[in-house]
Amino acid sequence: MKISSDNSLDPSHSASHPLAIHDLTVAYHRKPVLWDIDLDIPEGKLVGIVGPNGAGKSTLIKACMDLIPRASGEIKIYGEPYKKQRSLVGYVPQRESVDWDFPVSAQDVVAMGMYQKIGWFRSVKKKHLQKAKEVLDHVGIGHLANRQISQLSGGQQQRVFLARALAQDAKFYMMDEPFAAVDAATERAIVTLLHELKDQGKTCMVVHHDLATVAEYFDWVVLLNMRVVKAGPTEDVFTKENLMKTYGGKLSLLDEAAEAVSRGKSHK
Amino acid sequence: MNMLSRVVVILLVLFGVQSLASASLVDDHDGPADQGGERIELMGSQLKSGAVRSIEAPSWIDVREVLLLKNYNTRLVVLSTMILGVAAGLVGSFLLLRKRSLMGDALSHACLPGIALVFILMVMVGGGGKNLVGLLLGASITGVMGVGMVMLISKTSRVKDDAAMGIVLSVFFGVGIALLAMIQTVPGASSAGLEKFIYGQAASMVMQDFLLLTGVALVIAIACLFLLKEFTLLCFDQHFGKVLGVPINLLDMVMMALVAAVTVVGMQAVGLILIIAYLITPAATARFWTDDLKTMLKLSSVFGALSGWLGASLSALLPNMPAGAVIVLMAASLFLFSMLFGTSRGIVKRAFSHRQLTIKVGRQHLLRAVFEIIEAHQQSRGHTALSNNPIDFESLLKHRSWSQSNLHALLRRGKREDHIQLFDGSSVSLTESGFGEAARITRNHRLWEIFLITHADIAPSHVDRDADSVEHILSPEMVRELESILEESVDTQVIPPSPHTVVEEVTS
Numbered sequence: 001m002k003i004s005s006d007n008s009l010d011p012s013h014s015a016s017h018p019l020a021i022h023d024l025t026v027a028y029h030r031k032p033v034l035w036d037i038d039l040d041i042p043e044g045k046l047v048g049i050v051g052p053n054g055a056g057k058s059t060l061i062k063a064c065m066d067l068i069p070r071a072s073g074e075i076k077i078y079g080e081p082y083k084k085q086r087s088l089v090g091y092v093p094q095r096e097s098v099d100w101d102f103p104v105s106a107q108d109v110v111a112m113g114m115y116q117k118i119g120w121f122r123s124v125k126k127k128h129l130q131k132a133k134e135v136l137d138h139v140g141i142g143h144l145a146n147r148q149i150s151q152l153s154g155g156q157q158q159r160v161f162l163a164r165a166l167a168q169d170a171k172f173y174m175m176d177e178p179f180a181a182v183d184a185a186t187e188r189a190i191v192t193l194l195h196e197l198k199d200q201g202k203t204c205m206v207v208h209h210d211l212a213t214v215a216e217y218f219d220w221v222v223l224l225n226m227r228v229v230k231a232g233p234t235e236d237v238f239t240k241e242n243l244m245k246t247y248g249g250k251l252s253l254l255d256e257a258a259e260a261v262s263r264g265k266s267h268k
Numbered sequence: 269m270n271m272l273s274r275v276v277v278i279l280l281v282l283f284g285v286q287s288l289a290s291a292s293l294v295d296d297h298d299g300p301a302d303q304g305g306e307r308i309e310l311m312g313s314q315l316k317s318g319a320v321r322s323i324e325a326p327s328w329i330d331v332r333e334v335l336l337l338k339n340y341n342t343r344l345v346v347l348s349t350m351i352l353g354v355a356a357g358l359v360g361s362f363l364l365l366r367k368r369s370l371m372g373d374a375l376s377h378a379c380l381p382g383i384a385l386v387f388i389l390m391v392m393v394g395g396g397g398k399n400l401v402g403l404l405l406g407a408s409i410t411g412v413m414g415v416g417m418v419m420l421i422s423k424t425s426r427v428k429d430d431a432a433m434g435i436v437l438s439v440f441f442g443v444g445i446a447l448l449a450m451i452q453t454v455p456g457a458s459s460a461g462l463e464k465f466i467y468g469q470a471a472s473m474v475m476q477d478f479l480l481l482t483g484v485a486l487v488i489a490i491a492c493l494f495l496l497k498e499f500t501l502l503c504f505d506q507h508f509g510k511v512l513g514v515p516i517n518l519l520d521m522v523m524m525a526l527v528a529a530v531t532v533v534g535m536q537a538v539g540l541i542l543i544i545a546y547l548i549t550p551a552a553t554a555r556f557w558t559d560d561l562k563t564m565l566k567l568s569s570v571f572g573a574l575s576g577w578l579g580a581s582l583s584a585l586l587p588n589m590p591a592g593a594v595i596v597l598m599a600a601s602l603f604l605f606s607m608l609f610g611t612s613r614g615i616v617k618r619a620f621s622h623r624q625l626t627i628k629v630g631r632q633h634l635l636r637a638v639f640e641i642i643e644a645h646q647q648s649r650g651h652t653a654l655s656n657n658p659i660d661f662e663s664l665l666k667h668r669s670w671s672q673s674n675l676h677a678l679l680r681r682g683k684r685e686d687h688i689q690l691f692d693g694s695s696v697s698l699t700e701s702g703f704g705e706a707a708r709i710t711r712n713h714r715l716w717e718i719f720l721i722t723h724a725d726i727a728p729s730h731v732d733r734d735a736d737s738v739e740h741i742l743s744p745e746m747v748r749e750l751e752s753i754l755e756e757s758v759d760t761q762v763i764p765p766s767p768h769t770v771v772e773e774v775t776s
Contacts, residue, residue: 065511083513091511098505102365103561112501116512121494148559164508 015079018043018088018172018203019064024073026056026063033059035227037073041220044201046194048208048218048234052247055225057207058094061174065091077172087116090170092161094177100150106160107132107145113167135163140189155186162193173197173204180209191217214238326585334581342584345470348478349580349595352534353550353572355485358492359526360547361554361568365503365561366523370430371415373544374437375524376531378414380444380540382406383465388451398461400476407465407532407540414440415524468539468592470580477536484533488526492565499523500561537580538592549599550575556610575599627681629740634678635687635706636713637667638698640766643710658689658697711763712742715750721767723753 017040024037034056041047049057062068064075066082077085090113110132111124118124133145139159144152149160158178165173178190194204194217208214214221214234221237223229223246230242326334337343363372386406390399414436421432448462464472492499498519501509506516527547534543554567579595586594608616641659665675679696682688687702698706742750 062507067507067510086511086513089511091508093505093507097507099367102504103555103559103564104500104504105560108500108561109504112497112505112508112512115497115501115514118497120498122497124497 016043017041017076018078019205020076020079021064022074022076024063024075025071026059026068027071032071033226034063037228039222039228039231041203041205043203044198045203045220046198046218047203047205047220047222048214049205049222049224050208050211050214050238050246051224051229055246057224058176060224061176061205061207064174065089088171090165090168090173092165092173092175092178095154095158095161095180097176100152100157102149105146105148106136106141106152106156106163109149109160110135110163110167113164113169116168132163132167135167136160138166139163139193153183155182158182158186159189162190166193171202173202175204175206177207177209179206179213211243330585334584341471342581344475344478345473345584345591346577346580348473348481349470349537349576349591350573351478351481351485351576352530352537353546353574353576353595354569355481355488355530355572356534356543356546357550357554357569357572358488358565359523359530360549360551360572361561361565362492362499362503362523363527364548364551364555368524368527369544369548370433371418371524372527372531372547374418374433374440375411375415375528376535376540376543377437377444378417378440379407379411379532379535380441380466381447382408382410382444383462384444384447384451385410387462388447388454391451391454403465404480404532404535407535408528410440411528411531412524415528464539465535466539466541467590468535468537468542470537470583470591470595473536477533481533481537484529488530491522491526495519495522496562538595539590542592542596545596545599546572546575549596549603553599553603553606556606556612556614558612571599571602575602625740630678631682631685631687632709632740633668634675634682635698635702636710637664638688638696639703639706639710641667642698656698656700656703658691658695660695662694664696707763712747712750714764714766715747715754716742717767718754718764719750 019039019041021037021039024034024039025032026034037060049060051057059068063070064077064082075082078088082089107129108124111128113135114124114128114131118128129145133142136142136145136159139162141152141156141159141163144156149157152160162175162178165175179187182190194206197204206218208217215238219234220232221234222231223237223242225246225248229246230237333339334342334346337346360372363369383403383406386402389406390402417436418429418432421427421436422429427435451462498509498514501512501514502516502519502523509516509519530547531540531543534546538546550571551564551568553571554564557567558564575595575598579598580591582598583589583591583594606614608614611617638659641663642654642657645659646654646657661675664670665672670678679688679690682702683690686699687705689697689699691697
């Protein structure tokens with residue numbers, strides 16, 4: 001399946017692309033979750049990954065970072081396997097993926113983003129914590145730097161995760177549902193942050209579940225349901241027909257999708 | 269807290285170093301006790317030489333002698349258990365945070381068949397079967413096998429972790445018991461002494477054990493110092509660790525190896541059944557006192573050492589009291605105490621702050637109610653400036669859903685706090701300080717309500733209840749922030765009018 005209109009199959013081009021996936025298949029317990037994925041993400045875009053529950057959205061970004069084994073296929077980050085490009089990639093996992101009761105403070109968590117730079121066997125120094133606090137300031141919760149993480153609200157915890165990814169100082173960010181269950185202020189802060197990253201020429205690939213805001217937040221969309229249904233610039237791809245194909249069968253969602261499309265258009 | 273823990277650590281270290289220094293020299297009290305490497309049975313019997321073997325209270329001199337480590341054997345045993353406590357406290361913290369507590373249990377139970385098998389092997393090749401290094405090696409091999417088995421089962425089948433651990437734990441232990449029974453029937457071989465690995469026999473520890481324990485503890489302390497970052501990632505967010513390129517699986521193995529090491533060398537002291545308690549309890553205890561990982565590690569090792577010291581000393585003083593059990597009981601006592609009085613998440617502290625909040629909410633409700641009644645009353649008469657007049661008890665009772673006794677309790681407290689003046693049970697007025705406080709509280713409440721309506725789209729009919737839950741914890745900074753947000757829409761210098769009806773009808 002040929003996805004993007006520009007020279008996605010030209011190898012000389014793929015080195016400048018943050019992500020190029022060819023023929024990827026992932027299976028859990030022999031049950032396929034992702035089938036024959038071909039995907040090419042251009043640089044400097046805010047990319048939304050959209051699809052119904054169980055479509056393999058999180059699986060896709062986890063596979064990109066070698067967090068889960070793949071049955072077949074090839075994934076290149078700026079033209080090389082992930083192993084060689086770790087320092088270019090920042091990751092925001094789902095908030096529920098960790099135990100927030102863990103005895104660390106917000107700035108301790110953010111400092112984790114700098115562990116690579118600090119290096120093996122060395123300890124986290126004052127200057128790293130200082131840097132972590134600055135990053136927390138940047139996402140608007142610098143005053144909570146010393147709080148134990150269970151004493152933060154959901155939105156604040158999400159910002160801690162974002163700050164940790166920022167501390168990684170990457171070129172290509174993958175974020176797993178950063179907008180899930182956050183307050184309005186945090187949602188706005190994340191959007192601002194995404195645009196800042198874009199202005200710096202960085203690329204963000206974001207798993208997103210709220211159809212109503214897709215057109216507003218992202219300039220590139222990947223519609224996913226085990227296969228890539230369609231991928232490309234939002235105005236071309238995020239159409240009613242494509243959403244029907246993606247969410248097909250789930251009738252209650254169709255109306256929502258249709259409504260989302262019309263609302264998305266009115267935003268433009 | 270931090271300061272206190274530091275002092276305790278320093279004291280313990282000084283104490284340990286001093287006694288160790290004299291221990292390593294020629295013993296000046298009893299003479300070198302274990303010349304031939306022969307295992308000395310029970311320092312208890314030495315302490316109470318000639319005493320009747322019945323439970324009797326130890327004399328004060330005995331207590332002093334044991335607690336201050338005057339006796340060579342006591343010193344060796346107590347120091348060994350203390351060092352074991354430090355090691356167990358450190359490793360146990362990570363085990364607990366990694367949510368692998370039961371894995372440690374599976375590991376220790378799986379050690380038994382290894383001990384028995386090595387014993388049989390050694391007897392067959394013609395040794396006495398009592399080579400300690402050999403036995404511990406056997407224990408580690410089957411122990412690690414047990415852990416591997418659990419991981420294999422939960423990975424390849426759909427059996428969950430806890431079930432897999434339960435199965436492995438009991439099967440390995442069962443095999444071990446069966447092997448021990450077989451040993452009894454082999455002519456010429458005596459399995460006497462092997463039970464000590466099951467139940468522990470701290471009193472029989474000698475210099476060799478002490479050195480082994482110290483070595484293991486050192487390795488663990490160094491690992492925790494240099495791999496703190498990596499272990500933190502492993503326990504908190506291993507996916508993120510993998511993304512960073514940290515070899516999570518390798519680290520996991522290193523950690524389980526450290527757990528295995530503590531288990532194996534600690535088995536002689538507290539026994540393989542109880543070692544898990546020694547690993548987990550100090551760590552869980554430390555969690556009640558702190559929200560910081562480093563402090564937790566320090567406290568956990570202090571609690572481990574403390575229970576080792578108290579437990580081993582107590583068992584030396586009381587005849588026939590196994591050290592392992594007493595150590596675990598000491599650790600459990602520390603745990604219980606911390607669960608109640610811990611400064612970070614102790615029950616008493618939480619109950620206390622909950623009670624404080626209830627009192628505060630009650631006070632604020634009362635003062636605001638009085639204020640609002642005064643306000644409504646006087647506004648209905650066209651007054652602009654409010655004066656602090658008494659209001660009657662009935663209208664106050666109607667204002668909120670208070671019961672008679674409820675309101676009386678609040679009023680009594682208000683009187684004690686010098687906010688309220690009571691007149692012969694039928695009318696109430698605010699004192700000067702009470703009036704100021706009531707005005708402040710009412711203002712904060714209204715600012716918050718208006719904020720909710722104008723900035724959070726909440727209907728005026730719902731706003732009172734929502735405002736209520738937050739206003740009691742509004743900090744001065746938040747109030748200032750509210751003021752600056754609402755500056756344009758409200759005159760924030762005065763108390764803004766309530767956005768909803770406050771008093772339905774005013775009884776005059």
